[in-house]
Amino acid sequence: MDISIVGSGYVGTTIAACFADFGHTVTTIDIDEQVVDQLNHGTAPIHEPGLNELIDAYGGNRLQATTDYAAVRDTDVTFLALPTPSNADGSIDTSAIEASARTLGEALATKDSDHLVVVKSTVIPGTTEDVLYPLLNDAAGEETNQRIDVAMNPEFLSQGTAVTDFQTPDKVVFGTRTDSATELLTAVFEPLLAESEPALVDTGVREAEMIKYANNAFLATKISLINELGNLCKEYGVDAYEVAAAIGLDDRIGEQFLRSGVGWGGSCFPKDTRALIAAARDVNYEPSLLEATVEVNEKQPKRLLDLLKKHVDVSDRRIAVLGLAFKSGTDDIRGSRAKPTIERLQEHNADIVAYDPVATKHMQETFPDIDYAESAAAALNGAHGAVVVTDWDEFSALDEEFDQMADPVVVDGRRVITRKDDIIYEGITW
Structure with a gap:
């Protein structure tokens, strides 16, 4: 099948490479000529494990890139994989995807x-049908009104594991208006559906738009909840990770996140949670739990x-x-x-060295x-303190490197440091 993808960011580049690996012929369209050149020469424009190998295999052949929409x-x-960044109030800026439409x-x-035009970008319910569909057809002209259809196919890719996430998903969501759109998307994803056998969710366009927001809001809330519990564990001298390991055995909770x-x-x-809060307020609903989710997240660096x-x-x-x-x-x-973390250290006039x-x-x-x-060794050399953020x-594996610190004080925000002896060590929630 011949597929075009508008946008060559994390999502667009990943799905382009994976579709090419399925055997499809893929053309990506991007305004950045440097990105286009990199893809055509078999080089990934972003750092993502496994992606470089796929683009090296297909770039310039089954996977082509151009700046010309005529393709x-x-x-x-055509898949639209363009950014929908946050406005100042948290709502999404759809100007890029509207211009592309x-x-x-x-x-x-x-x-x-x-x-068929398939939206991969994350957009508020109603955007695909009420905004993008009319723009597409108005620009195409009246004679094509019945020939351009739209659908929503949200992505659930995590950076750092995006290729694997795409190739072995838990679910694939088709939000469509017509049977023909569902059939076409099924043909596009047939290699993945046959091999990985993910759950296939065939639903409406608005439902598919909301599924993406609900998915991310739920996970963000789960993380903020375990961070809130972890903060409380810290105050009581309790190891939050032992608590988490126990509650994760409950099938209703699960061990992830x-x-x-x-x-x-x-x-x-961050973007999707703020966008959902803004969207809720647009319909006069006060999303108290989502606001608390963001509030907890914002105070964790201060605790560090x-x-x-x-x-x-x-x-x-x-x-x-x-x-x-x-x-x-x-x-x-x-x-x-x-x-x-850096901003707060600057407010306290720290001499910051980062790695x-x-x-x-x-x-x-x-x-x-x-x-x-x-x-990391160079960063720690002579330091009076260190914070671990990633x-x-x-x-x-850091060990003897801590001996080169002026004051061996380490505050770990991710529970990755293994050496505890002969240093002052603090975990943020343990």
């Missing part, structure tokens, strides 16, 4: 066969610094920040808990005035 006319279906409609105006720590981040949880300040005066002292990506396995710093194995370049754009080390495996 959609030679495909059967207009351009896509214009490109499809001269196509002489039906076309029970690692308490410095909080959640990324491109999805408060624990550090129990042992060391951070003013004018060298403090190492270990981990800048919002999670291990990715170079993405969106929503990273390192950001508020991350892959995300340093991105964080330098946000905090150009702090020091960056080339290794759960990179290499941090668990």
Whole structure:
């Protein structure tokens, strides 16, 4: 099948590579000429385990990239994988996907066969049918009104495991208006449905839009709840991880997302939770639990610094920040808990040195005035304290490096440090 994908970010690039691996012919469309060039030369434009190998195998062959929307006319279906960032009030900014819908409609105006446009972007219920569908058809012209259909196919990819998540999903959701759209999406995903046998959810467009938000809001709330319980455990001298291990044995709770720590981040949880709060207020509903979910998450970095300040005066002292990506396995710093941690250290006039194995370049754009080390050992050398913000495996191997600290004070926000002897060690919830 011939597939086009608009947008080459984390989602667009991942699904493009995986669709090519299914045997489909894939064309990605992006305004960034550098990204287009990288894909055509078989290089992944983002850091994601397993992705480089797929793009190396198919880039420039079964997977092509272009800046020209005209390419959609030679495909059967187009996936829109464009960002919907947050506005100041938390609501989503749909300007990019709306502009793309207009351009896509214009490109499809001269196509002489039906076309399905599938939204992968995360949008509030009603956006696909009430906003994008009219834009597509108005741009295409009246004569094509019955030939452009729309559907919603939300993604559930976690950065750091996106390729595996796509290839072996728990569920695949088709939000469609017509039987023909469902049939076409089934054909696109047939290799995955046959091999992995995920649950297939065939539902309406609005329901599919809401499923994505509900999924992320539930997980964010679960993390904030275990963090709240972890904070309470800390006050009572109780190991929150032993508590979590026990309650995770209950099938009604489950063991996933029970690692308490410095909080959640990324491109999805913060944006989607705030968007759902804003959407609720638009319909005059006060989402108290979602607001509490965000409130708990925002105070975790402050607790990290408060624990550090129990042992060391951070003013004018060298403090190492270990981990800048919002999670291990990715170079993405969106929503990273390192950001508020660094900001609070700056407010206390700390001399900050930061290290991350892959995300340093991105964080330098946000905090150009702090020091960056080339290794964890270099960051710890001479430091009066250290905070662990990202759960990179290499941090668990740190041992003699702590002996090079001026004051061996380590506050762990992710429970990854294994050495406890001869250092002052604090866990944020244990």
